[in-house]
Amino acid sequence: MYIAPPVLIRLPSGGFPQAILAGVRTPNTIDKLRNACQSVGQHINIDVTEQSSELILVPKRIVVQTEDVSELQEIAAQLAIDFIEIPSSWSLLHFSASLEDYLINCQWSNEPELNWKSKTFDENILRFIFSPSSIEDNSGKRKPDLRLSQYKRPHQNTKIYYLWQEERCTQVERDWGRYAVIKAAKIQVLIYDKHRFIMAVPVGAKLPQLLERALTLCSGYAPMFIEELPLQQRAINSSISKEKVVVTNLNVTGFNLFRDVPPQIAEMTAVKLEQTMLIKSLDIKF
Structure with missing residues (x-):
């Protein structure tokens, strides 16, 4: 075990460039980051969010949003830390072996x-x-x-x-x-909401380590556990009804939810595991 150095990692999100702070941090890290952001431009947003209440040992999510990638580079330079422009989620996903690669070896x-x-x-x-x-x-x-x-x-x-x-x-x-x-067994277990960019993985089918890290670095949020996945369906009277997701014919309870996962990353994750994603509309509130 060792402490990784601090680094700004770009997120694979659309719109304005965003990056999360990863690695070691001290009690005054957030203050230093705020000062660096203000010196670069008043329009720069910094958001500090607590992780799920069950994850007491997981550090806060710290994300910086700018209007241009060069501003993220400048912020990192002022803090004397590295900035990774290519999203680490992409890098880890491409670096990870596939199921076929793993079994061949x-x-x-x-x-x-x-x-x-x-x-x-x-x-x-x-x-x-x-x-x-x-x-x-x-x-x-x-x-x-x-x-x-x-x-x-x-x-x-x-x-x-x-x-x-x-x-x-x-x-x-x-x-x-x-x-x-x-x-x-020809069973499909990965669920994806293509409208809300949520990927749900049964806890009994935990992803291999690098793939799990890749999905986590799509947002900077640790995966959230939920016992059941409510489907969202619109009834004839325009009201919303919920029902438990049935994953093929499996009898499973408990899913890990990864948020802000772009369709390309979700699809590549499924391909690596030789899975076909089940496309569902989920009624989830974070």
Whole structure:
């Protein structure tokens, strides 16, 4: 763990240029930033917003809006910090591997299954559950051809994950492994509101780290948790009705919401994970 240096990072938003302050900050950082903004121009806006009340350890969102990119560069120069003009959300998204890339680089072997305590990822509820070791579960349903198993190390509170295909296995990162199983089951889990630029991801299908950071850096807001996603539909009498979102035939509860995600970034994220986005109109108030 280390503290990253302070930096102004441009957001991938339309309209006037905007940038968020990332990295280390001191108690007087905001005052210094305000002074720098005022010296560059009185028209420059600086907005300091608290994160969700549940995220007490996440720092405030500090965003600067100018009329021209050169003004962001000048503000950064006065603070003696870097300014990243290409939005980091784009850079991280392009740098991240795709699901196909990740699986190609996996090393498969014919090792016997570990005899540690284990759970199997159920793609229908997006959770790890205890399951029998036989080829069939209690309902008589045959195990899927591709499965993700979680093993707990004896006498330790750490876990490792193996992807199994028949008798072959490979150790994987949990989040990539989940999307491999979801893809094999032909299930779509990513929801996108193209009018409000909100992307909803089930908590049981957490995004791989770089993709999650890319979506977070679209706005500077940490993802917000919500138990249910209300759809917005207009009834005949012009009133608004709400109902729980049904993600294909999944029985899931809990979503992480990423805001201000441009359509191009949302689509590229889905492509990286070999998903097809479910386009919905969501009735969400931040």
